[in-house]
Amino acid sequence: MRALKRFVPLDRNLHDRVSFDCGKVALNTFLSKQAAKHRRLNISSTHVLPAAGIPKGKPKPITAYYTLSIGEIHRESIPRGRKLPYYPIPVIVLARLAVDSRAQGQGLGEMTLIRAVRHSARIADSLPAHAIVVDVMDDQAMNFYRRYRDFQVLTDNPRRLFMPITIARQI
Secondary structure (H helix, E strand, O other): OOEOOOOEEOOOOOEEOOOOOOOOHHHHHHHHHHHHHHHHOOOOEEEEEEEOOOOOOOOEEEEEEEEEEEEEEOHHHOOOOOOOOOOOEEEEEEEEEEEOHHHOOOOHHHHHHHHHHHHHHHHHHHOOOOEEEEEOOOHHHHHHHHOOOOOEEEOOEEEEEEEEHHHHOOO
């Protein structure tokens, strides 16, 4: 599956959400049944990388996607977070990231992650956020994120990673 070069906001009329299969039922189900509704309700925003070469007028298959939302963490959960205030710290949550199984092994996971991190940094320019937080769903995903040393484990949850926005702005 050849992908276009640009991520765009998910549009349920332009993108084929049902044929996406990354091998993880929860990620497939979210994209096909919940992502558009979450956007309408202002819960999260999903951006997709459509497949290339699809004739106009036909829904484009999705090659990869990521979903961002807003959240908060407590200062105590951040290693070396002593200089931060005691009230909850705002963060951007990288809620989901997936690549269709037909496009895996082509570097699209890393490309999608970089796009999500850059997008988060731009959001933090107008809506302050201290970090990007990822809730890792399984060991395979943990291995993926841990390859990027800029992600650190939060002290209160070994499956929750964070990257300071100051680092994200450098990517």
